[in-house]
Amino acid sequence: MDTFNSTLLQVAIAIGVGLLVWLVASFLIRQVVKRVLAGSQLTKRRLFRWAAPALRALDSERRAQRAKTIGSLLNSVVVVVITTIVLIYVLKAFGVDIAPLLTSVGILGVAVAFGAQQLIRDFLSGIFLTLEDQFGIGDVIELGAGEVVGTVESVGLRITRVRGEDGAIWYLRNGEILRVGNRSQGSFIPAPASPAPGQAAASGPSAAATKPDAQGQRSAE
Numbered sequence: 598m599d600t601f602n603s604t605l606l607q608v609a610i611a612i613g614v615g616l617l618v619w620l621v622a623s624f625l626i627r628q629v630v631k632r633v634l635a636g637s638q639l640t641k642r643r644l645f646r647w648a649a650p651a652l653r654a655l656d657s658e659r660r661a662q663r664a665k666t667i668g669s670l671l672n673s674v675v676v677v678v679i680t681t682i683v684l685i686y687v688l689k690a691f692g693v694d695i696a697p698l699l700t701s702v703g704i705l706g707v708a709v710a711f712g713a714q715q716l717i718r719d720f721l722s723g724i725f726l727t728l729e730d731q732f733g734i735g736d737v738i739e740l741g742a743g744e745v746v747g748t749v750e751s752v753g754l755r756i757t758r759v760r761g762e763d764g765a766i767w768y769l770r771n772g773e774i775l776r777v778g779n780r781s782q783g784s785f786i787p788a789p790a791s792p793a794p795g796q797a798a799a800s801g802p803s804a805a806a807t808k809p810d811a812q813g814q815r816s817a818e
Contacts, residue, residue: 607690615683624677626668633664666727666754716755718772722756726771736781740774 653749668720679743732749738759739746747761757774759767 604690604692609692611683611686619675619679619777622679626675628669629662630668633667634661646749650760663727663730664734665750666752670754671728697812706707712772715772719755719770722771723752723757726757726774727752727754732777732779732782736779737785739778739780740769741776745769 613682659693685695688698724731734749736749738749740751740759745759745761745767747759747765747767749757750760750766751758752753753771755771757771761767
């Protein structure tokens with residue numbers, strides 16, 4: 598009876614500590630998300646208060662999506678880590694040998710990771726795209742060698758949605774984004790427009806006709 602009570606006490610302590618850690622971590626994550634949503638304090642100063650509406654309109658949606666994505670990611674990681682640790686301590690409290698279990702879970706994890714490596718690659722790329730702020734909502738980006746040029750409408754952990762210049766909606770997997778140019782962040786200068794084929798053909802004969810006239814004038818002199 599005493600052994601059973603001590604086991605229940607250990608399980609209760611493990612679950613209680615896990616819940617306490619989860620509550621503290623969730624509170625900290627919410628504070629981080631609020632800070633990100635609040636943005637810079639620069640617009641709250643009297644000198645820059647006149648520009649606050651324009652800056653909020655340009656940055657609020659992008660900042661909100663980044664904050665929600667980062668908050669959701671951190672919450673998922675915290676829940677998985679805490680649940681795993683609490684489960685290990687509960688099994689140890691009941692006298693279960695967890696070494697074979699951990700080995701089996703490791704082998705299963707390797708098999709799942711190998712089968713879903715493309716999905717994992719998309720999620721990891723989405724995490725780094727979000728944290729590094731390579732592009733966001735409202736940015737005009739160019740992917741690859743000009744294959745897709747358009748405005749970013751949504752940035753998720755797996756999929757980025759871009760509206761092309763012709764109005765088409767592109768759904769791009771983050772793992773496939775190998776090279777991207779952000780025209781909104783840099784000093785983009787459009788390339789000079791090349792003359793239309795009709796204009797080039799029309800200018801050709803006229804240029805050729807002026808050469809004999811010039812030669813005729815020289816011979817007359």
